[in-house]
Amino acid sequence: MILSLFVRFSCIIRGPPRLSVDESNQDKTVAICKDANTMEVEGRHVSKIGKCRSRNNKVEYSLDSAADADGDQHGQGVSTSREEKVSSLKTGLVHVARKMPKNAHAHFILGLMYQRLGQPQKAVSAYEKAEEILLQSDVEIHRPELLSLVQTHHAQCLLLESAAGDNSSDKELDQEELDEILSKLKHSIQSDVRQAAMWNTLGLILLSTGRVKSALSVLSYLLAIVPNNYDCLGNLGIAYLQSGNMELSEKCFQELILKDQNHPAALINYAAFLLCKYGSTVVGAGANAGEGGVDEKVVGMNVAKECLLATLKVDPKAAHAWANLANVYFVTGDHRSSAKCLEKVAKLEPNCMAMRYSVAMHRLKDAERSQDRSEQLSWAGNEMASIIRDGDGLTIDHPVAWAGLSMVHKAQHEIASGFRTDQSELREVEEHAVYSLYQGIAEDPDDAVQWHQFGLHSLCTREFKTSQRYLKAAIARFKNCSYAWSNLGISLQLSDNPTQAEEVYKKALSLVANEQAHSVFCNLGNLYRQQKQYERAKAMFSKSLELQPGYAPAFNNLGLVFIAEGRWEEAKYCFEKALEADPLLDSAKSNLIKTVAVSRLCNSLSSCRVKD
Structure with missing residues (x-):
């Protein structure tokens, strides 16, 4: 199994009416224009969603007429027809499993169905039953290849359960534990090379639970033993990307594409890497870098686009590819094409929380660019609220969802401030923004991004002392956060404290x-x-x-x-x-x-x- 990266952009708040923005997935820049002075406020946010590696037949497609899954279904929810088919399949598989208790394959298929439905606990039970049958000494049911497959999917479901659980298990493995694991890995692969899939899954479990260093050790050791394991190579690239080692991450993804040129996951992951590397600055009012400074970025985005278009030729229903293609178009300023891609995403994955979040973010950005208080903004707010209401720990990251809702409320407040809005309405919008910001902090008090968001909001509403308090809280949680230092400098400068502002700007320069x-x-x-x-x-x-x-x-x-x-x-x-x-x-x-x-x-x- 190889993860397929989905880069989700989330914009940072903008302030009073005279505001210009340079949004990004990793580093966002906001320029505040006041009395002919131009200041900048930076922020960032990026998150990634994983998807299992799968192969599909090649199909030609075009941006305007590609085949859509359930293309006649506009709106949220799964069609009744699909629900009936799934229910019928589930009933049949459960019946077969009961009538044929020694049919390991039936239990395996039942587990696969539960896994695809996002029910890992039920899938684990089915896989355990299949494994129990296959481990019996009966010669008639001895099927080592099926057993290996069952064990791999069993481990994948444990991975899903780990990702949905609490974060108390994110402590890195100590050296003794790691040495023991690597020793077992070596002997396991030497006895049966097919066990590489199991160890690859262990690397993914470590990666998904925040133990990036341990994951790097396992995956790099596995790749040294089995150098042609493409899944391991791709996941090692993701691990390097999460650790911030862009150079080694790029090397892994490029090597994987050279070895497996037409694989969708390899192409999606390299495109996601390019988005992370070159998509850090998005064209916005007051922050265009001009043609002279973006040649490398343009080349990077073009390569990312070609990778994603190649992916969609192989699998035109790959929602993650459409979502990342929407991000590429957004970074290059082609908002019309970005909207088309996200429309396809909404049809292909109507119940995927990450995709719904991306579509809502696009509507929010449209409203921000036009400073239009249209129903686009209300729709985005309702969608963000429904994601929080309907999602669980497995399908969404609650702090990110609350951050998305706060962005909508902040945009509503910003746009309302620029018009002759009733003061009671303005206060209500402000209260909504503050509440969602507080809720984001409550979800994860150690997340520097949430504190930084609140600091940005206070800065844009010209509450400088309050903004300094929140920005300092963000820095306390992430001392090397250059954009928080830079924004603190802006707040100090605007509150007539130039000496401290100069010191803080210089600190930001040492980190940026x-x-x-x-x-x-x-x-x-x-x-x-x-x-x-x-x-x-x-x-x-x-x-x-x-x-x-x-x-x-x-x-x-x-x-x-x-x-x-x-x-x-x-x-x-x-x-x-x-x-x-x-x-x-x-x-x-x-x-x-x-x-x-x-x-x-x-x-x-x-x-x-x-x-x-």
């Missing part, structure tokens, strides 16, 4: 990844500009543009420095470059208009003086 450092340099430059340290400010903006050529906020803020120095033509050039990179950056539009007007006035006055 190179591909995101441009935003922190831009923030630090803005601080120096406000302190009238113009040379230092220009140095910071130049560094930001060096790291990310065409970065619109840096050009806009550099233009403000030139205005302060009375260099109108240079300022005009910077604002034009900012708008060229991002036509939606309102502050740059306003600054350009003012600069042109003042420049003309100054020229007129100079002309008058000459005549006098």
Whole structure:
């Protein structure tokens, strides 16, 4: 079994009406525009859902006309026809298992059915019965290959039960335990190479319960013994990805594709890796990097798209592939194609909580981009609430679900703040946002992301002292969180504490990844500009543009420095470059208009003086 990654993007809150966003799955950047100043707020969130590896026949497809499962079913819930078929199959299998108590194959098929229905406990019972039959000494029922298959699926169900249980078992194995496991692994594979599937499943169990280091040890040791085990190679790539070792993760996925070029899981996983690597910055108002700085990202996203399209040729009903393809289109700014992909996801997996979450997030982002208080936003809120209500520990991550609901409430509050909204309605929306944020923290008090979300909300509502408290709480739980440090710097700067803000920005720079450092340099430059340290400010903006050529906020803020120095033509050039990179950056539009007007006035006055 090999896991198939599904990268789910969740946007971070935006604040008052004049707001621009650069959303991401790992590092999100939010730019707040106020009085012609551009600040940035960063955040991140990513989660992954696993899916078992499976092969299917090749089928041609197109984006607009691919075959959909249950294509005539629009809306949630499984069709009555499907329910009847499943019920009939279940009744038949249970009857056969009772009438033929020594039929191991019948019990195995019954277990498979329960496993596919998401009922691992019942599946375990069926597999145990099949295993008991196959372990009997009767020569007639001695079937070692079926026994190996039963044991593998039995282990998979234990994996599912472990994932649904509590998180108290996430402690890494000590060295003595690990050495014993690796010793048994070696002897087991030497006696029967087919046992590799069992050890691969053990690696997955360790991975799913948060013991990433132990999983890496087991999977890497297994791969050294059985180098052509493709499942192990793919899962090792996932383990490296979860551990943050992008280089080794990429190596595993690339090697797997070279060995098994047309396998859907291999292609999906490599595409998911590329999304994690290059999808960290999403085009948004005020944060477009411009063409000069995104060549590598464009190539990465194109490769991810090709991998997913190849997957869908093999299996046009692979919902995870459609969901990741939607993410690729979203990252590249093709929101129409992204919406089409998610429509297919909703039809293919109407009851999959992760897919429902993704569709709801897309509707939320549509409403945010247009600042439209339409029923799209209400639909997204109702869907998020239903996910929390209907989901369980096996199918959803409750903190993520609550974070999704809070995003809807925060977007409602932001959009309502930009219109002439009744104050009682505004307070009600604010209360909903605060409640869902508190609930997200209550679900997982140790999750730095939840505290950071609350800090962002308080920052965007200009409650600076409150935002600092929550951002510091996030840092206490994740000390190397660069975006939390950067946002704390913004809060300190806006609350007139420039000395501490400078120290915090420098701390963020010491932690931030190179591909995101441009935003922190831009923030630090803005601080120096406000302190009238113009040379230092220009140095910071130049560094930001060096790291990310065409970065619109840096050009806009550099233009403000030139205005302060009375260099109108240079300022005009910077604002034009900012708008060229991002036509939606309102502050740059306003600054350009003012600069042109003042420049003309100054020229007129100079002309008058000459005549006098």
